[in-house]
Amino acid sequence: MSVDAVSVPIGRDVGVWRRFPNRVYTFCLIEVQKLRHDRTELLTRAVQPVLWLLIYGETFNRIHAIPVPDGQSYLEFLTPGIIAQSGLFVAIFYGIQIIWERDAGVLTKLLVTPTPRSALILGKSFAAGIRAMAQVVVVLVLAAIIGVNLSGNPLNIIGSFAVVLLGAAFFSCLSMTVAGVVLKRDRLMGIGQMITMPLFFASNALYPVTIMPGWLQVVSKINPLSYEVDALRGMLTGLSTAHVGLDFAVLIGWVIVGVVASSSLVSRLAR
Amino acid sequence: MTVPSGPSNSPSPSSESPASESPASEAPASSSGFRVALEVRGLRHRFGDFVAVDGIDLSINRGEVFGLLGPNGAGKTTTIRVVNTLLPLEEGTVEVLGRDVRRQPMAVRRLLGYVPQQLSIEAALSGRENVSWFARLFDVPRAERRERVDDALAAMGLAEAANRMAGTYSGGMIRRLELAQALVNRPSLLVLDEPTVGLDPVARDGVWQRVEELRQATGMTVLLTTHYMEEADALCDRVALMHLGRVRAEGTPRALKDELGPGSTLEDVFRRHTGGSLEGDDKGGLRAIRTTRRTAGRVG
Numbered sequence: 001m002s003v004d005a006v007s008v009p010i011g012r013d014v015g016v017w018r019r020f021p022n023r024v025y026t027f028c029l030i031e032v033q034k035l036r037h038d039r040t041e042l043l044t045r046a047v048q049p050v051l052w053l054l055i056y057g058e059t060f061n062r063i064h065a066i067p068v069p070d071g072q073s074y075l076e077f078l079t080p081g082i083i084a085q086s087g088l089f090v091a092i093f094y095g096i097q098i099i100w101e102r103d104a105g106v107l108t109k110l111l112v113t114p115t116p117r118s119a120l121i122l123g124k125s126f127a128a129g130i131r132a133m134a135q136v137v138v139v140l141v142l143a144a145i146i147g148v149n150l151s152g153n154p155l156n157i158i159g160s161f162a163v164v165l166l167g168a169a170f171f172s173c174l175s176m177t178v179a180g181v182v183l184k185r186d187r188l189m190g191i192g193q194m195i196t197m198p199l200f201f202a203s204n205a206l207y208p209v210t211i212m213p214g215w216l217q218v219v220s221k222i223n224p225l226s227y228e229v230d231a232l233r234g235m236l237t238g239l240s241t242a243h244v245g246l247d248f249a250v251l252i253g254w255v256i257v258g259v260v261a262s263s264s265l266v267s268r269l270a271r
Numbered sequence: 272m273t274v275p276s277g278p279s280n281s282p283s284p285s286s287e288s289p290a291s292e293s294p295a296s297e298a299p300a301s302s303s304g305f306r307v308a309l310e311v312r313g314l315r316h317r318f319g320d321f322v323a324v325d326g327i328d329l330s331i332n333r334g335e336v337f338g339l340l341g342p343n344g345a346g347k348t349t350t351i352r353v354v355n356t357l358l359p360l361e362e363g364t365v366e367v368l369g370r371d372v373r374r375q376p377m378a379v380r381r382l383l384g385y386v387p388q389q390l391s392i393e394a395a396l397s398g399r400e401n402v403s404w405f406a407r408l409f410d411v412p413r414a415e416r417r418e419r420v421d422d423a424l425a426a427m428g429l430a431e432a433a434n435r436m437a438g439t440y441s442g443g444m445i446r447r448l449e450l451a452q453a454l455v456n457r458p459s460l461l462v463l464d465e466p467t468v469g470l471d472p473v474a475r476d477g478v479w480q481r482v483e484e485l486r487q488a489t490g491m492t493v494l495l496t497t498h499y500m501e502e503a504d505a506l507c508d509r510v511a512l513m514h515l516g517r518v519r520a521e522g523t524p525r526a527l528k529d530e531l532g533p534g535s536t537l538e539d540v541f542r543r544h545t546g547g548s549l550e551g552d553d554k555g556g557l558r559a560i561r562t563t564r565r566t567a568g569r570v571g
Contacts, residue, residue, distance in 0.1 A: 009382060009456045010419060011409035019410070026407040034395045037436065105391030109452070112355045113408040114381045270357055 013114070020119050027123030031130045046138040049086040053079065053142060066207050070240055079143045079150065080232035081205030083160070084167060084225055086139055087132035088199065091168040092192050094128040095175030099185045102269045111270050117263040121176060125259065128172035129165035136164050149237075156235040159244070163235070166251040167228035171199075173258025180265025205229050224254045305368045308333045308460050308492040309354065313363035316349050323349040325516035326363070331460075331509075336486055336493040338503040340537070341513035347496035348388065350513075351464050354494070355385050368459055381409070384453030388465040390445045392452075394438030398429055401437050402451050409456035423451040426488075427481055443474025447481060454485070461485075463495040467502060479505055500537040512541050519544040 014022060035042065053075070060066060061074040068077045101107040110120060140157075143150060151157070178191050200206075202216055203225040209217050220226045227247040234242025311329040315322065324346040331337045339347040352358040354365055356376040365372045367379045392401050402420045411419055424433045427447040432440065437448060446466065453461060466482070467475040483506065485491060497503055503510050504524050511521040520527060520540065528535045531543060 009409065009458055010415060011381065011406075011411045011456045013377075013381065014410050022407070022410065026404065029407075030393075030396070030400075030404055033400050034393075037395055037397075105387050105389035106393060108357055108387050109385060109391060109405075109449075110408070112357060112380050112383060112385045113405065114377050114410070115408055116377070 011114075019114075019116070020122065023115055023119040024123045024126050027120075027127045028130050031127035035131065035134060042134055042138070045086070045090065045135055046142075048089065049082050049135070049139045050142060052082045052085070053139070053146065057082070058146075067211060069208060070238075072237060072239070073149070075143075075146070075148050076150075076237050077208075077233070078206065079139070079148050080236055081203075081229050083136050083139050083164065083232055083236075084203075084228045085200055085205055086135045087129075087164045087168045087228075088171050088225060089196065090132045090135055091128045091171035092175050092196050092199075093189070094124070094131075094168075094172035095177075095179030095188050095192075096185055098124065098176050098266070098269065099179050099183070099188060102183075103185075108270050111267070117266050118259055121173065121259050121263040121266060122169075124176065125169035125172045125255070126165065129168040132164050132168035133161050136161065151236050151238060159235045160232055163228055163231045163247070163251065166248070166255055167224065170224050170251065170254045170258045173255065173262045176262040177258065177265055180262055180268050183269065199223060199225050203229060224251060227251055306333055307331065308335070308368060309337075309494060310366045311350070311354070311363065312365075314350065314353060314360075314365060315362040316346075316353055316358065317361065322516055324353070327511075327513070327516070327518045329511060329518070331492060331494060333492050334486075334490040335508045336482075336495070336506055338507035338510040339494070339496040339513055340498065340500065340503045340510045340541070341496075342498055344515075345513040346516040347513055348464055351462055351494070351496060355383055355462055356380055381456075382459040384456060384458030384461045386446070386449045386453050386461075386463045386466060388468060390442060390449070390469070392437045392440070392445050392448055394436065396437055397434050398437050398440070398448050398451075399424060399433040401448060402455050405452040406455045411456060419455050419457075423455040426454065426485065427451040428477070441474065442470050443477050446470060446474065446478055450478070450481060450485075457489075457491075459492065461491055461493045463493065465496055465498070467497070467499065475502075482506060500541070503537055510537070512544055514541075514545040 013019075057075050057078045060078070064074070066074060066077075068074055098107065101110070111117075115123075140150070174195075175188070175192065179188050182188055182191065202219040203223045204220060205225060209220050209226070212220060227250045230239075230242050231244050231247035231251070233239035234244040234247070307330055309329065309331040311327060313326050313328065314324055315326045316324040327346075327350065329337075329350075339345075339350060341347055349358065353360055354367070354372065356372055356379055360373045367382055370378045370382065372379050393404070396404070399420060402423055403416065406416050406420055421430070421433075424430050427450050429444065429447055429451060432444060437445065440448060450463075450466075463482075467478050470478065479502065482493065486493060493506075495502075495506065507524060509521065509523050510527070511518045512527075513519070524537055527540045528537065531539055
């Protein structure tokens with residue numbers, strides 16, 4: 001056998017436009033395979049949204065303490081907020097995985113494959129989206145069981161999954177950016193804990209922005225979670241004040257910012 | 272040689288694409304072209320004030336198994352990490368089959384298979400999924416993927432364990448799984464950093480045997496680092512002895528030993544050229560390596 005015939009790699013460049021979707025697909029596929037091997041995480045992560053809907057939601061539904069727009073029930077108003085929240089909780093700790101991969105030496109191997117840093121990050125952020133979407137299925141099923149009136153229109157449901165994907169992609173980029181700065185798992189855990197609740201409470205997930213004090217309304221206007229919830233309300237509950245188009249645009253903008261920020265830091269993890 | 276030239280030949284805005292479009296058409300391998308697989312000239316790399324690699328030259332021919340031999344802290348791993356684009360090239364030139372690591376890092380990565388020192392697989396995936404993952408990351412065409420993945424697993428003796436979770440593998444199996452991951456793309460240059468460190472003797476023999484079979488079957492070019500002289504003796508066509516960031520001696524193990532007279536070992540050769548022991552002062556193995564690695568990480 002000639003030496004030359006075997007020393008040319010099989011894989012060849014597919015061009016920049018196919019490489020990105022290929023890599024994103026690959027990382028999503030890996031995430032699905034991992035989920036299939038270990039389903040317990042899906043169940044344990046389902047506990048928290050269940051508590052929010054069944055205990056907090058049912059209670060506040062009865063006491064009518066929060067003024068809800070469009071004559072919706074509070075549960076109707078709350079469910080999109082809880083969907084967004086469960087996606088947020090999955091994504092905000094996703095950077096732990098990249099630190100784990102760094103510690104395990106897998107990240108260095110990924111970085112010497114012909115994968116641009118930005119494609120690696122985009123792939124991982126969409127993989128976080130896959131995990132978040134699996135969580136959303138759980139919340140949607142639960143909401144249907146307790147009789148929350150949500151849109152059954154397939155387009156609205158597909159749109160909702162897309163919004164959850166974008167939201168999780170951004171928050172996982174935020175997490176991976178922090179990971180690239182702190183480089184340590186426990187520090188990332190701490191920072192994750194620190195920013196999750198402010199992101200959640202300074203958003204429209206639990207109550208309408210109109211009842212917030214002025215300064216909090218400003219924070220909520222910047223908070224990507226508010227746009228995610230707004231889009232979900234527009235599509236799932238037909239909220240009349242929702243700006244679904246704007247929400248998508250803002251989320252896509254945030255995802256681009258997040259991918260640029262964390263891909264510029266990911267090489268730090270490989271040193 | 273059949274390398275299909277599909278849509279990849281169309282011009283693309285990516286700066287790295289001209290070189291990485293079709294390795295075959297670029298490398299006139301069959302003619303006088305690239306007889307040299309790896310060319311390193313004047314490579315110098317610092318971590319802060321610490322000079323890890325202090326101006327080394329290496330030239331590795333195609334089909335050769337080349338060993339960088341030296342104690343922990345000699346600069347072997349730093350050299351390898353510049354070659355495989357993990358560390359930026361600060362000073363000197365490094366070319367893999369004529370591709371410059373500074374200007375065409377993506378084209379270089381496409382030619383390389385890399386197994387790091389640390390045992391590193393995705394424990395939550397099966398062996399086959401681990402290999403298939405890397406086949407996708409190297410753009411192995413879908414039509415061939417399944418076959419290539421199976422071939423790589425079989426070549427490393429993992430066909431039967433392929434569907435088991437990688438987390439259940441022994442150390443030697445994990446290392447062979449990593450070799451399968453690195454080989455699934457049939458790289459032009461296989462880079463192994465301390466391939467048998469931390470493995471028990473049986474597992475070590477297993478890895479050696481696979482590497483030996485591989486080079487006999489394919490004539491693949493291999494660059495490996497080691498601080499085990501038996502490993503260098505058993506596997507390498509040529510070795511370079513590194514000490515404190517410099518290459519102190521280079522040649523075939525036979526020639527280096529013959530210089531010292533009959534009955535000499537590579538250990539003797541090393542002592543002669545450096546005044547120190549090959550195993551280094553620390554008998555440390557993994558812990559010592561990890562410490563230097565962390566320090567390097569903080570400084571860099």
